[in-house]
Amino acid sequence: MSESSDRLQRRSAPKRLTADDWADAALAALAERGLAAVAVEPLAARLGTTKGSFYWHFANRDALVAAALARWEEVSTERIIRAMETAEPDPAARLGALLRGATLSVVDDPLEVRLLAAGDHPEVAAALARVTERRIGYLAHLFELLGFPAPEARHRGFFAYTSYLGHAQVAHAVPGAVPTDPAYLAAVTAALLKR
CATH class of the missing domain: 1.10.10 (Arc Repressor Mutant, subunit A)
Incomplete structure (x- = not known):
């Protein structure tokens, strides 16, 4: 041949x-x-x-x-956290980059919203619980690195994550209604960091 x-x-x-x-x-x-x-x-x-x-x-x-759920956890959570850890040493800049990236990507990708809608499925519910805890835990870790006490850091992490989920829901329920401009995203980050 x-x-x-x-x-x-x-x-x-x-x-x-x-x-x-x-x-x-x-x-x-x-x-x-x-x-x-x-x-x-x-x-x-x-x-x-x-x-x-x-x-x-x-x-x-x-x-x-x-x-598929394990793949989603790896690609949409663990891989992103590893990338953030290696790309940006400053926790405030890391938080801002993470929020910008997640908020902008969810506008075009309905997967998170579809998974939330399927939360009554036992496998999906378990994956959502793991991912939610991991993401909030990571956000809380960033807030702790910025000097917030652990309980307040946890609250801010929870607030940041629920803001992201709300953003995702509105972006898919009412396309075009959610601002994605850098000034808006910078204001969200600033509000989260305000003491």
């Missing part, structure tokens, strides 16, 4: 899907149409594969939902 035909065969061979590919597709479907959209056949069609690929990675839909 020639080198060029070998390359052509490799290029035309279908990509082997990973469990993360399936989890990402499940999250995309969930963001578009809610938890009910996480179904094997439509996801297989979306990924251009068969149900056999799904069953190679998962025993059932519940296992896929659990994997």
Whole structure:
């Protein structure tokens, strides 16, 4: 076999899907149409594969939902926290960057709102509880680094997080109603830092 035909065969061979590919597709479907959209056949069609690929990675839909939620936790919380920790040494600047980034990204991504709406599902409820605690804990940590006593830092972390969630809800319920300009976001951060 020639080198060029070998390359052509490799290029035309279908990509082997990973469990993360399936989890990402499940999250995309969930963001578009809610938890009910996480179904094997439509996801297989979306990924251009068969149900056999799904069953190679998962025993059932519940296992896929659990994997998708774990992926969401990693990508939307842990990875962001690690990036903030390495990118910005100043806790006030880190807090501002985190709030700006999260607030702007949620306007275009309905996943958080869809997950909140599916909070009556046991797996989703458990993931929401873990993520909420982790995010509020991290925000409280930043406020502590800024000199706020632990109980007040926790309150401010909770306030910052619920402000973000409210922003997300309004952004998707009434598109265009939520200000996203830098001055507004700077004012929110300043209000959170005011002593």
